[in-house]
Amino acid sequence: MRATTRWLCASVFAFAAACGGDVSESGSPGPAPAAALTLSPVSWNQANADLGTVATVLESGKTTAVFGSNGVQFFAGGVLVATDTVVRAWRVAATVPAADGISTWMIGVDAEGKLLRVRPEAPPEDVTARFGLTSSVHALAGAGDRAAFLVEGGFAIADGKNVTRYDASDQRSIATAQGRVAVATERGVRVLEQGRETDIALPGAALVAFDGGGRLFAATPRCVYEISGTTPTLAYDAGSRTVRGLAGAGANVWFAVDGDLGLLVGGKVSVASGGALGPDTRLVGSPSGDVWSTSGGKLSRFSAQVARGEEATWIATVRPVHDAICASCHGARGSGKDASNLDLSTYALWGARKAKIRTRVVDQAGTQTAMPPKGAGYTLTADQKAAIDAWSK
Numbered sequence: 432m433r434a435t436t437r438w439l440c441a442s443v444f445a446f447a448a449a450c451g452g453d454v455s456e457s458g459s460p461g462p463a464p465a466a467a468l469t470l471s472p473v474s475w476n477q478a479n480a481d482l483g484t485v486a487t488v489l490e491s492g493k494t495t496a497v498f499g500s501n502g503v504q505f506f507a508g509g510v511l512v513a514t515d516t517v518v519r520a521w522r523v524a525a526t527v528p529a530a531d532g533i534s535t536w537m538i539g540v541d542a543e544g545k546l547l548r549v550r551p552e553a554p555p556e557d558v559t560a561r562f563g564l565t566s567s568v569h570a571l572a573g574a575g576d577r578a579a580f581l582v583e584g585g586f587a588i589a590d591g592k593n594v595t596r597y598d599a600s601d602q603r604s605i606a607t608a609q610g611r612v613a614v615a616t617e618r619g620v621r622v623l624e625q626g627r628e629t630d631i632a633l634p635g636a637a638l639v640a641f642d643g644g645g646r647l648f649a650a651t652p653r654c655v656y657e658i659s660g661t662t663p664t665l666a667y668d669a670g671s672r673t674v675r676g677l678a679g680a681g682a683n684v685w686f687a688v689d690g691d692l693g694l695l696v697g698g699k700v701s702v703a704s705g706g707a708l709g710p711d712t713r714l715v716g717s718p719s720g721d722v723w724s725t726s727g728g729k730l731s732r733f734s735a736q737v738a739r740g741e742e743a744t745w746i747a748t749v750r751p752v753h754d755a756i757c758a759s760c761h762g763a764r765g766s767g768k769d770a771s772n773l774d775l776s777t778y779a780l781w782g783a784r785k786a787k788i789r790t791r792v793v794d795q796a797g798t799q800t801a802m803p804p805k806g807a808g809y810t811l812t813a814d815q816k817a818a819i820d821a822w823s824k
């Protein structure tokens with residue numbers, strides 16, 4: 432491929448308030464508060480193959496490739512089919528259009544920033560030069576005929592024929608879909624499309640992602656935005672929490688907020704609670720709509736469970752009471768918050784104890800046998816009591 436370098440003229444970014452976008456400036460109300468999200472862990476490694484310390488994962492057709500201290504482990508249909516142990520230190524990985532412009536390649540970026548093509552039947556092959564790159568690659572993305580790379584001092588876009596180098600500073604994240612490439616930098620999001628460049632002011636932009644429909648999302652450490660045209664619209668305000676990951680997955684866009692996962696779909700936002708993801712969390716979207724997370728070297732896969740009917744009511748009205756009060760003593764066995772010896776950590780467990788809960792919380796309120804126990808330092812507000820009253824009728 433032919434490599435060229437383009438210099439971008441400095442662009443002037445307007446200053447936008449934190450978590451504002453155009454929303455707060457126009458005075459319109461922000462997004463609706465996040466609903467509760469229920470996650471189901473997805474079992475994808477049926478034989479429980481040891482994964483070592485996982486750095487990242489990619490899905491390509493029916494193949495899932497796990498990159499980590501065990502090398503690259505290839506799974507098909509939930510079964511480990513091949514392992515390559517040559518390289519055991521990885522940064523990121525993605526499926527990108529090949530440098531020959533015909534097929535797609537599974538590429539892992541090793542600890543030095545080299546691009547290594549991986550496949551079950553052959554050892555990793557260094558293809559850094561095939562993409563016209565020399566410098567250290569930090570991140571990559573691929574879709575359609577486009578491969579995009581964050582490199583030292585800028586980024587590069589390969590379209591199967593040419594590789595174009597762009598200089599940039601403070602570049603943090605790159606994504607591509609439907610011929611568009613988006614790069615998050617300290618000052619905002621730069622979008623490149625058919626040779627045109629657009630700079631969208633979004634101070635602190637750290638993450639970018641496209642959903643399967645080509646809609647663009649960006650996140651700062653405090654907020655998640657959907658960007659249409661050149662306008663960022665606030666989709667989620669993390670308040671005092673920190674947004675740490677963003678990934679498109681089919682129609683879904685997932686984000687991590689402190690230990691929890693959040694989901695944006697169809698303009699609605701929902702956030703799970705009680706998660707244990709670490710500050711190093713990274714997300715990888717699955718084309719199925721699921722999300723992969725890596726945190727502390729541990730790989731997990733989740734799908735969003737859409738609650739209906741009574742469960743949805745419980746999630747919306749009772750679970751917040753559980754999280755705030757009951758969870759301190761009624762956690763799952765071994766959680767360290769199980770002093771009561773009665774696990775009430777799920778909807779099903781509440782359902783099974785419905786009458787007892789009503790007796791202790793509603794009927795016996797104010798007595799010695801009330802829940803939460805008298806004198807233990809917990810009291811229900813009138814609203815919290817009303818929520819349990821209404822649910823347990």
Ligand code: HEC
Pocket residue numbers: 752753756757758759760761770771772773784787788789791792800802803804807809811
């Ligand atoms: C400070 C700790 C603490 C908190 C907070 C607490 N509980 Fe309890 N709960 C206990 C203990 C200990 C027991 C077992 C002793 C007892 O029955 O009084 C218990 C027992 C119960 C029982 C009786 C179970 C049975 O089958 O007999 C129910 C129902 C219950 N709690 C519901 C709740 C609900 C609902 C909340 C939140 C609104 C809550 N508790 C908050 C400590 C707590």
